[in-house]
Amino acid sequence: MAEQLKGQINQQKTARYYAIVVICVLLMFCGQFIPPFAPEITPVGMGVLGVFVGVVILWSTVGGSIWPSILAVVALGCTGYTTVSGAVTASLGSFMVFNMICVTAMTSALTATGADVKMARWIISRKAWEGKPYLFTFVFLFAFFLISSVTFAFAMIFICWTILRKMAEEMGTSMRHPYFVVMTIYSVVATSLGEFVIPLKGWQFALCNAFIKNAEGANVNFGLYIVTTFFLGIAVLVILVLTMRPLFKVDFTPVRNYRSDELAKEDNRLSTDQTIIIVVLIVSILLSIATNYLKGDGLFAQLINTLSLPGIFGLAVVILCAVKNREGKSILEFGKVMSGMVWGPILLVGIATCLSSALTSKECGFMSFFSRTLLPVMDGKSVFFVYAFIIIVACVLTNLASNMGICMMMIPISVPICMAAGCNMNVAAMVCIYSACYGFILLGAAAVSPLMYSNPDLTKREIIKHTTFTVLLYIVIGCVVFPVLDAILS
Numbered sequence: 001m002a003e004q005l006k007g008q009i010n011q012q013k014t015a016r017y018y019a020i021v022v023i024c025v026l027l028m029f030c031g032q033f034i035p036p037f038a039p040e041i042t043p044v045g046m047g048v049l050g051v052f053v054g055v056v057i058l059w060s061t062v063g064g065s066i067w068p069s070i071l072a073v074v075a076l077g078c079t080g081y082t083t084v085s086g087a088v089t090a091s092l093g094s095f096m097v098f099n100m101i102c103v104t105a106m107t108s109a110l111t112a113t114g115a116d117v118k119m120a121r122w123i124i125s126r127k128a129w130e131g132k133p134y135l136f137t138f139v140f141l142f143a144f145f146l147i148s149s150v151t152f153a154f155a156m157i158f159i160c161w162t163i164l165r166k167m168a169e170e171m172g173t174s175m176r177h178p179y180f181v182v183m184t185i186y187s188v189v190a191t192s193l194g195e196f197v198i199p200l201k202g203w204q205f206a207l208c209n210a211f212i213k214n215a216e217g218a219n220v221n222f223g224l225y226i227v228t229t230f231f232l233g234i235a236v237l238v239i240l241v242l243t244m245r246p247l248f249k250v251d252f253t254p255v256r257n258y259r260s261d262e263l264a265k266e267d268n269r270l271s272t273d274q275t276i277i278i279v280v281l282i283v284s285i286l287l288s289i290a291t292n293y294l295k296g297d298g299l300f301a302q303l304i305n306t307l308s309l310p311g312i313f314g315l316a317v318v319i320l321c322a323v324k325n326r327e328g329k330s331i332l333e334f335g336k337v338m339s340g341m342v343w344g345p346i347l348l349v350g351i352a353t354c355l356s357s358a359l360t361s362k363e364c365g366f367m368s369f370f371s372r373t374l375l376p377v378m379d380g381k382s383v384f385f386v387y388a389f390i391i392i393v394a395c396v397l398t399n400l401a402s403n404m405g406i407c408m409m410m411i412p413i414s415v416p417i418c419m420a421a422g423c424n425m426n427v428a429a430m431v432c433i434y435s436a437c438y439g440f441i442l443l444g445a446a447a448v449s450p451l452m453y454s455n456p457d458l459t460k461r462e463i464i465k466h467t468t469f470t471v472l473l474y475i476v477i478g479c480v481v482f483p484v485l486d487a488i489l490s
Contacts (some may be wrong), residue, residue, distance in 0.1 A: 045364030047079030056405030091350035148194030210356035407436035
């Protein structure tokens with residue numbers, strides 16, 4: 001009976017899966033035949049919109065981003081906006097794909113060599129945190145937040161959960177203890193917010209480029225972005241920790257007397273190779289930030305701006321591959337590091353770059369439509385109102401569908417509104433892009449959400465409760481911080 005019921009459930013899931021796929025494929029290839037809903041929008045625009053909506057639904061429902069992204073490239077070439085060859089060139093030929101491959105090679109090297117684990121263990125195992133449960137909890141989350149800023153959240157989540165399980169075993173308690181339940185969820189939040197701090201190594205970079213294309217004459221100040229999101233992330237983590245006991249009645253007893261001797265026993269010293277990789281990566285990021293500030297005829301400024309981001313990260317990879325260690329091997333063994341390359345995010349960035357350009361092109365007509373319909377409605381509204389509107393809408397929608405897809409949709413809508421309101425466009429870029437990063441609540445919100453929902457130590461109710469609080473907390477903080485920052489910089 002149980003096997004029969006299981007078979008019926010699997011059949012229903014399979015039928016639902018193929019129904020979604022068929023609908024999305026029809027939408028992606030037949031969108032141009034749908035009558036436009038506004039006079040400004042062209043049949044080409046409807047075709048591009050069909051590709052966009054279809055691929056976002058596929059990203060959010062069927063799991064994975066590889067084949068939906070490839071399908072979107074082919075479908076875009078059939079809309080009349082460009083050819084299939086042109087779509088391939090515009091997506092995979094983008095400098096952002098090259099940049100992401102180079103950055104991924106360096107960050108993957110940190111994970112492959114175990115440098116990320118060593119750094120996390122070293123931070124957590126300091127004697128200064130023992131006997132101070134609130135401080136220890138914050139430092140634990142901050143350690144993974146910090147390390148995820150130079151690596152990727154996905155791998156760090158598994159490392160974090162492994163350490164939490166080890167701690168629970170040493171304390172003689174279960175992962176179902178309220179403290180470990182909350183920490184399992186908040187560790188996903190911490191690593192994700194850390195990954196979003198530096199918008200140079202993931203889909204945030206594609207969105208930065210999309211924002212620049214939409215906001216003519218504007219730029220994304222990476223230095224301002226990193227500093228602001230770093231302290232925003234810390235503020236969120238501090239409040240999450242401080243509210244664990246009074247708001248969610250979390251008992252800190254298990255960690256109050258925890259001794260980190262087992263973690264301290266491990267060899268947490270970085271090797272020479274690991275140190276060199278970290279130094280080169282940090283220098284590359286600093287030079288990338290410098291491109292926002294170094295202008296003029298100086299030799300160094302000219303060199304940095306000539307190299308630009310792809311050149312900086314490309315040379316960094318070349319240096320790490322060319323320099324040999326004591327064993328005669330390259331510090332960064334490119335083939336070995338990239339053998340486990342996750343191509344989904346790279347393909348996703350490629351098609352996102354191409355689609356964002358298509359959606360905002362004159363051939364589609366969407367920008368004219370948004371200007372006609374939204375600008376009169378938002379005319380005269382304050383900077384606070386505009387930012388609050390963007391933050392709330394982005395946070396709601398990004399928890400219903402792919403966070404990247406939602407941000408792609410929000411940028412062409414937000415840019416004219418922000419310009420009309422006189423917003424500082426560097427702050428506006430952060431509001432649009434960073435707000436779309438808070439996709440935790442539902443299963444299809446972001447890549448990390450399925451990890452939580454598949455964790456046997458968590459229930460759906462617990463996930464929804466704590467992630468909803470996190471998103472609401474950010475909305476409140478963001479609605480205060482961003483208008484104040486805008487006023488300071490304007």
